[in-house]
Amino acid sequence: MKRAVFIERDTLLNLATTKGGQPPSPVLLEDFRLNEAAKSALDRLKSADFVLIATTNQPEISRGNLSRRDLDRMHEILRAAFPIDEIFVCPHEEEDDCPCRKPRAGMFHEARFKWHLAFGQSFVISHRWQDAEAAHIIGSTSMLIQSPWLGHGHHDLVVRDLDAAVDKILVHHLHRQVA
Numbered sequence: 001m002k003r004a005v006f007i008e009r010d011t012l013l014n015l016a017t018t019k020g021g022q023p024p025s026p027v028l029l030e031d032f033r034l035n036e037a038a039k040s041a042l043d044r045l046k047s048a049d050f051v052l053i054a055t056t057n058q059p060e061i062s063r064g065n066l067s068r069r070d071l072d073r074m075h076e077i078l079r080a081a082f083p084i085d086e087i088f089v090c091p092h093e094e095e096d097d098c099p100c101r102k103p104r105a106g107m108f109h110e111a112r113f114k115w116h117l118a119f120g121q122s123f124v125i126s127h128r129w130q131d132a133e134a135a136h137i138i139g140s141t142s143m144l145i146q147s148p149w150l151g152h153g154h155h156d157l158v159v160r161d162l163d164a165a166v167d168k169i170l171v172h173h174l175h176r177q178v179a
Helices: 038-047 068-081 106-115 129-138 162-178
Strands: 004-008 051-057 086-090 123-126 141-145 157-159
Touching (some): 068 086, 123 129, 129 141, 141 162, 157 162
Parallel strands (some): 141 157
């Protein structure tokens, strides 16, 4: 079984602005900007043999505000820039009651089946409570980046930024190898 790091796409892999108190996902290709600072952190995880999987809720597809073509192009840009193995997307709105929409764990279960993942040795990095809840459901460790969207639910660790999350994961990984 392989270990994975699940990474929320928006604000960690691509830059997002805050609008109405929330960081909206880009709906136009020209608004999609990579978070170049993420590259070295992802390279470090990849060097430690983690499967890197981006996860993202994209309800703007269901609302008709984001074309699947533009979303696919955004993801091509991500894959070209970062060592991402897979990107899982839920295109549904919250009202659709979809089992893959975070905080539910459908995308994570699909990834486990496809990549033969050990959830107990995997991590979820995000800035939102929904990802921490999904991590809790699947039995993975959540690493939340300090933000206004942490919520009050379960989360394992809160860190200052992506580099700090990767540092914690790699220390944990090395500790397990020695033990």
